[in-house]
């Protein structure tokens with residue numbers, strides 16, 4: 212049985228006080244959830260988030276990390292730093308990191324390696340742009356991102372991998388992939404993993420959908436057999452909305 216996961220990527224939102232308020236609201240609203248819940252506040256609030264969620268089943272992820280162990284990389288955060296405050300999961304490859312911070316497939320492969328060497332769980336994001344879909348290139352773009360970003364991972368390390376398919380045209384736009392488009396792509400991803408590794412790896416890996424998931428569309432997206440949950444942006448910033456989405460699986 213694959214894990215069902217709903218993760219909230221808070222991006223650059225919520226100061227410390229706001230973070231504490233939202234986390235306390237989530238703790239009260241999500242007590243009965245069977246789904247694995249992950250929240251990714253900004254770096255400055257990760258330590259507080261870990262403390263606040265200590266007695267709950269909600270876990271904390273970082274939104275990014277550097278590939279080096281340590282050194283002269285002003286402004287960067289290492290895997291060891293994250294682990295030292297109790298953060299065991301990291302989002303890598305988000306389209307905003309790729310687009311605004313020049314993160315390439317090669318750089319991401321290196322971050323993936325570092326995170327896995329530290330026994331962290333990665334939420335690896337990828338997805339095509341609107342132009343790719345219009346030209347019917349979306350399958351090859353996604354396959355290429357997977358090949359370059361995660362297909363070098365040793366079979367035994369796939370237990371620490373969560374994939375997040377996020378079509379760039381659906382992120383923060385209010386436009387979402389239709390349930391059919393999401394299922395079609397997720398099935399393609401799973402088949403590609405089965406062909407590259409094994410049916411067992413493909414069956415086990417959770418593939419999340421991200422891109423304008425809201426309380427009113429979560430259920431139909433999550434109902435697809437190859438959609439194992441969601442990576443939620445805007446709607447994760449409100450406890451009520453996030454709880455509805457988390458309970459929609």
Ligand SMILES: O=C[C@H](O)COP(=O)(O)O
Pocket residue numbers: 220305377381382383384385421422423424442443444445446
């Ligand atoms: O990481 C989350 C995704 O970028 C989705 O964001 P969104 O739900 O605001 O479209």
